[in-house]
Amino acid sequence: MEFLGTNKYKIIHGDALQALKYEVKDNSVDLIFADPPYNIGKNFAGCKDKWNSDEDYLDWCYQWLDLCIKKLKTNGSFYVMTSTQFMPYFDLYLRNRINIMSRIMWYYDSSGVQAKNYYGSMYEPILFCVKDKNNYTFNSEEIMVEAKTGSKRKLIDYRKNPPQPYNTRKVPGNVWEFARVRYRMEEYENHPTQKPIALLDRIIRASSNEGDLVLDPFSGSFTTAYVAKQLGRSCIGIELQEEYIKIGLRRLGLSNEYRGEVLHRVMKSYRREETEEQLSLNF
Numbered sequence: 001m002e003f004l005g006t007n008k009y010k011i012i013h014g015d016a017l018q019a020l021k022y023e024v025k026d027n028s029v030d031l032i033f034a035d036p037p038y039n040i041g042k043n044f045a046g047c048k049d050k051w052n053s054d055e056d057y058l059d060w061c062y063q064w065l066d067l068c069i070k071k072l073k074t075n076g077s078f079y080v081m082t083s084t085q086f087m088p089y090f091d092l093y094l095r096n097r098i099n100i101m102s103r104i105m106w107y108y109d110s111s112g113v114q115a116k117n118y119y120g121s122m123y124e125p126i127l128f129c130v131k132d133k134n135n136y137t138f139n140s141e142e143i144m145v146e147a148k149t150g151s152k153r154k155l156i157d158y159r160k161n162p163p164q165p166y167n168t169r170k171v172p173g174n175v176w177e178f179a180r181v182r183y184r185m186e187e188y189e190n191h192p193t194q195k196p197i198a199l200l201d202r203i204i205r206a207s208s209n210e211g212d213l214v215l216d217p218f219s220g221s222f223t224t225a226y227v228a229k230q231l232g233r234s235c236i237g238i239e240l241q242e243e244y245i246k247i248g249l250r251r252l253g254l255s256n257e258y259r260g261e262v263l264h265r266v267m268k269s270y271r272r273e274e275t276e277e278q279l280s281l282n283f
């Protein structure tokens, strides 16, 4: 295990179970966002996301789920993701150990190739849980969205006395539409399951306050830590793969060098084309 970063923005290069067990204090974290490998065969820097059996995967998950609950403060919040096929097991396991407040569906339009012989997957599930349902942070004012009901058409709500226009803003429901991170997007990093900044922005604004501690045990491209820093929170990011640690160091502005290697963003091929085009125009 290796420790990088600063006290405020910690990066732990190592295994999530070990790091959670030995390096994070119990009852110390305000918000945890956990986006583990989904056991669907993705390639994380050469490491295949596939367990020998579903039982093995779930046994492993139950261990870090327990640890996450242990690390949360009594007023803390926990958001957890996994694939659609495993989320029912997480749900059943967690409902006896923590309060599940919302079952969120992150929906995206997958305009690329879609399944032809069954219904293609267009969403990923997220559970929003709190330790104490009578005492937790929820900054609803911070995450308001435009209401698509009568407010848009300036309808009057006659159920109210006296009648009033419909509210124009509301707390988002449990279906969240955010575009997936694509190659051409500014925020793109070289990680197969990078989560969008907009998704983490909503979660961190709603469920933590400035100065709070946010933890991500499976940091990947470090979106959680990046957004936490932007929003004035402290963070701990744990990640197993060195390739992604390098992304974290750079993305968090902690270092532009790692063991003598200069860290820079992936040079996108269309940028290269643009540069070459510009060069040929210039000469």
Ligand SMILES: C[S@@+](CC[C@H](N)C(=O)[O-])C[C@H]1O[C@@H](n2cnc3c(N)ncnc32)[C@H](O)[C@@H]1O
Pocket (backbone or CB within 6 Å): 014, 015, 016, 017, 035, 036, 037, 038, 044, 191, 193, 194, 195, 196, 217, 218, 219, 220, 221, 222, 223, 224, 238, 239, 240, 241, 244
């Ligand atoms: C679904 S991805 C997380 C993506 C991340 N939320 C983002 O926005 O980029 C899961 C990550 O967990 C990492 N990982 C897998 N096993 C791990 C372990 N035992 N401990 C820590 N990280 C692990 C993988 O390398 C991968 O980057």
